[in-house]
Amino acid sequence: MMHLLDLRGQATTRAELLALVPRAQVDPASAAKSAASLIDEVRVRGSAALLDQAERFDGIRPESLRVSSEDIAAAVAALDPGVRTALEAAIERVREGSRAQVPGPTVTVVADGAEVRQRFVPVSRVGLYVPGGKAVYPSSVVMNVVPAQVAGVGSIALVSPPQKAFGGSVHPVVLGAAGLLGIDEVYAIGGAGAIGALAYGVPDLGLDPVDVITGPGNVFVAAAKRLVAGRVGIDSEAGPTEILVLADRSADPRLVAHDLISQAEHDELAAAILVTDSEELADAVQAALPGLVAATAAAGRVEIALTGVQSAVVLVDDLGAGAAFSNAYGPEHLELVTADPEATLELIENAGAVFVGESSPVSLGDYLAGSNHVLPTGGASRFSSALGAHTFLRSQQVVKYDRPALHEVADRIVTLAEAEGLPAHGEAVAARFS
Template identity: 55%
Template sequence: MLTRIDLRSAVPTPAELRTTLPRAQVDVDAVLHHVRPIVDAVRERGADAALEYTERFDGVRPAAVRVPAAELDRALAELDPAVRAALEESIERARRVHADQRRTDTTTRVVPGGTVTEKWVPVARVGLYVPGGLAVYPSSVVMNVVPAQTAGVESLVVCSPAQAEFGGLPHPAIMAAAALLGVTEVWAVGGAHGVALLAYGGTDTDGAALDPVDMVTGPGNIYVTAAKRLLRGLIGIDSEAGPTEIAVLADAGADPAHVATDLISQAEHDPLAASVLVTDSVELADAVDAELAVRVKATKHSERIATALSGPQSGCVLVSSVDDGLRVVDAYAAEHLEIQTADAAAVAARVRNAGAVFVGPWSPVSLGDYCAGSNHVLPTGGCARHSSGLSVQTFLRGIHVVEYTEDALRAVAGHVVALATAEDLPAHGEAVTARFEDRS
């Protein structure tokens, strides 16, 4: 089921690896011409346009964009107790991890009388996007809300598509998760028009203001990603998320059932999801294929999973050694990377590029999706080479506060003038020297 790529005869260069390794091909540029008119319409007509697109794409027109508080309370009251307990555990663990990410202000005494303070200030208002396509993601509510709240964001709105099945409201599990986290503002709108409404704001059907946000975070489909790209600058974004991906670096000692089920778990998300096995053991690769042949047929979303596993974005990469495998997974820079080798912790410590690393046989990616305490909103498409997953830091801005006394400025004035002159910006120097002119 997994296409094999044999790299045992030679070690490709980093450039060759980027073109050789399987990767989901998602062309955001190709849909921009579809998304731009949607964004423009919402900019011009606000909620009316967003609701029209909701009716067109989701088959239902909500009575209002903002979900009534009573509906949030009802969703929480009716939530399956087992799901509520699981969400509460997920929230508690995520809060524990994210609390340790808090930044503290620091003041550096550069010279006597001259200080620079780095002050960390949260974004004022954030829109947290939660998808509503092939699956339901209350866990994504947790992963977006917890770091934003921990960072001190004062105003949060969860935005999730309206569901015809639920009378134009978001999925009840999404609303319940928001209520459980104390989020009181939820919008029943999704897609590119939902992102645009978050960016531009508007007026709801009852005349209430829908205030625009300063930042939008959270994954979505290609149209959501295109809208985030178009609106970046007006709003901040976390990333342009693509289809989910998992890479497993495994040796002959790995359990093929563990590897196969983990590859299946991510393929379950989407037909475009990428599942990649990197191994120095042909025997393990054969055993994993055998497990996949049995397990894919037996699981619920078998057609979706089979499409993902047999697609060009998935595959098995054969290497000569674990060291070569490390070079491959670093070049791939997976959203989720599992290490299932001998001395897995030591191997994991050498990884440079991954959204999150899962070490050993008892740390599957699905644990990170729900209850590890880590965040599951992670960079995709190789972006882990330069970007991080969602964290408290995502919602903070570092502001430098500069305070110098007269003597401290006088002591450095000559250097400021010299650099201003070198850059042919004399007024910069004069802004300093003017402060010391004798104007008596």
């Protein structure tokens, strides 16, 4: 079912591995022109443009773009008890995981009377995007809202596409999750226009601009985030989901197949990759897939994802070579299913989140691990991190010198200022002692 990439017996450089890794053909730049147009419409026409875009892309014109507090409260009351219990458990676990990401203040004394303090200050206001589309994502509400709250953000706006099935409002389970977290500023807007609305504000809607925008979305959302980055902070340009399973002969092929399918059900462009040094495991997983795919609810899109160019079974000589391939790929989700997964972990450098051992599947991280499931995709884990409390914090350096401490370094400051051709810098210091 999945195409085979056999790297056994090949000595590949990092550059060659980067060229070999399978990728979905998704480029936010291809949607940039359309996204820019939609953002400009919102900047010029405000809520009228958002209503037109909802009608055009979501098939309905909402009666109100802002969801009322009463509707949010009603959605909380209407939550299925089992769903509510699961969401509350996820909230508590993600809250615990996020608390560990908030660094404490530090003071560095560089000399007598001379100190540099580090303090971490939350941004004032954030905008959180929760996608619609093929699935419902109350878990994304949890993953975006909780770390912002833990960081101390005082103002949070949540946007999600209007749902035709619910009269143009946000999906009620998404609303219910927002209500559980105390979020009362929710807008039924989606796509690139929603990103523009968060970045620039919509005065006639009472939507103030935000400082940071987070949350996954389609290629137009990713393109819009790229366009507004710099005006606001963004978490990442989320692309289609990815799972890479690094396994040896000790792995259960049926469980590996289930895990590949679990991410493939997200989207036809989802990437599912098995990297193994066991040809027997590779064959057994391939043999298990057709029956398991046929039995799953989203069989159509799972099959397309697994047979796409972005998915593959990769055969390598050993786990060291497998780890090198994984590091070049930089997966969003990495599962280590080996005889000694902790030892394998020591070989790993790049991954959005790592799931160690058979009892730590990616599905656990999607909901209740306590980690965050908003993760870098498309190889971005080589230079970026998962969403967390740190996403909403800024490090500030606070400098405090007393007069003797400044006097001790005054001559050196003057010397360096003159060497750089900036004598007024030195004069500003010397003036304090003249």
